[in-house]
Amino acid sequence: MVDEKKNQKRNQRKADDDMINLVDNLNRSEDLRFNRRAFLKSAVGASLTLGIATLPFSIKAMMDDGEDDSEKLEIAKLSELPKGESMEFHYPTDSEPALLVHTKNGELKAYNNKCTHLQCPVFYEKKEEVLLCPCHRGFFNVNSGQPMAGPPQRELPKILLEVKGDVVYAVGREVRHG
Amino acid sequence: MGKKTCWVAILCSIFLNVVMLQWTIEAFFGKEFEHVYMYTIIAIASSFIALLFYGKWRKLDKHERA
Ligand code: FES
Numbered sequence: 001m002v003d004e005k006k007n008q009k010r011n012q013r014k015a016d017d018d019m020i021n022l023v024d025n026l027n028r029s030e031d032l033r034f035n036r037r038a039f040l041k042s043a044v045g046a047s048l049t050l051g052i053a054t055l056p057f058s059i060k061a062m063m064d065d066g067e068d069d070s071e072k073l074e075i076a077k078l079s080e081l082p083k084g085e086s087m088e089f090h091y092p093t094d095s096e097p098a099l100l101v102h103t104k105n106g107e108l109k110a111y112n113n114k115c116t117h118l119q120c121p122v123f124y125e126k127k128e129e130v131l132l133c134p135c136h137r138g139f140f141n142v143n144s145g146q147p148m149a150g151p152p153q154r155e156l157p158k159i160l161l162e163v164k165g166d167v168v169y170a171v172g173r174e175v176r177h178g
Numbered sequence: 179m180g181k182k183t184c185w186v187a188i189l190c191s192i193f194l195n196v197v198m199l200q201w202t203i204e205a206f207f208g209k210e211f212e213h214v215y216m217y218t219i220i221a222i223a224s225s226f227i228a229l230l231f232y233g234k235w236r237k238l239d240k241h242e243r244a
Pocket residue numbers: 115116117118119120133134135136137138150151152
C-alpha cells in the first residue's frame with residue numbers, strides 16, 4: 001500500500017525529494033532543478049561504480065603477486081625441431097600453453113600462445129613466417145610477439161629460452177616486452 | 179567555489195575513472211601489478227572526490243533555495 005502521508009508530503013511544493021510535484025508538473029523551474037539534481041546524482045553514481053570496478057583487479061593482483069615465473073624447464077630437443085617447425089609445450093604452469101618456434105633463419109622463439117584477443121590458440125604459419133590466430137584472423141610477429149593485424153592489441157607473453165647442447169630450456173617469462 | 183565547479187569536477191572524475199578502469203585491466207593482463215594498484219588508488223580517490231563535490235553541490239543548492 002502506498003503511504004498516504006508520505007505521498008502527501010512529497011507532492012507538496014518545496015518538498016525535498018527527487019520525484020516531487022507529480023501532480024503539479026507545470027512548475028517548470030522546480031522541475032528543472034530536480035531533474036538536474038537527479039542527473040548529477042547518477043553521474044556521481046557512475047563515477048563511483050567505475051572506481052569500485054577497478055578494485056577486484058587489485059585484489060586478484062595481490063593474490064597473484066609474488067608468484068615466480070622463472071623456473072627452469074626442459075621443453076624440447078633441438079634435433080627434433082627442424083627449421084620452420086613449431087611445437088607446443090606448457091610454461092610456466094600446466095594450464096598455460098606455449099609455442100616454441102624454430103624460424104626459417106634458425107632462431108628459436110617461444111611465446112604463450114593464448115591469443116591476447118579472446119584466448120584462442122595461436123599457430124605458427126610457416127609460409128608467411130607469422131603467428132596466426134584463426135579465430136578472428138589475428139596476426140603476430142614471430143620475432144617479437146607483437147600484434148601486427150587483426151583484433152589483438154597486446155603482445156604475446158615471451159618465454160625466455162636457453163639452449164645447452166641439444167636441449168632447449170624455458171627459463172623465464174616476460175609478459176610485457178618490446 | 180560555485181556549483182559549476184562541482185559539475186565540472188564530477189564530470190572530470192567520470193572521465194578519469196573510465197580511463198583508469200581501462201588502464202587497470204590492461205595492466206592486470208600485462209601483469210604489471212604496481213600499475214594495477216596505482217590506478218585503483220587513483221580511481222577510488224577520484225570517486226571519493228566526486229562524492230565530496232556532490233555533497234558540496236547539494237549544500238549550495240539548498241542554500242540557493244532558502
Ligand atoms: S581470439 Fe585471436 S583474434 Fe580473436
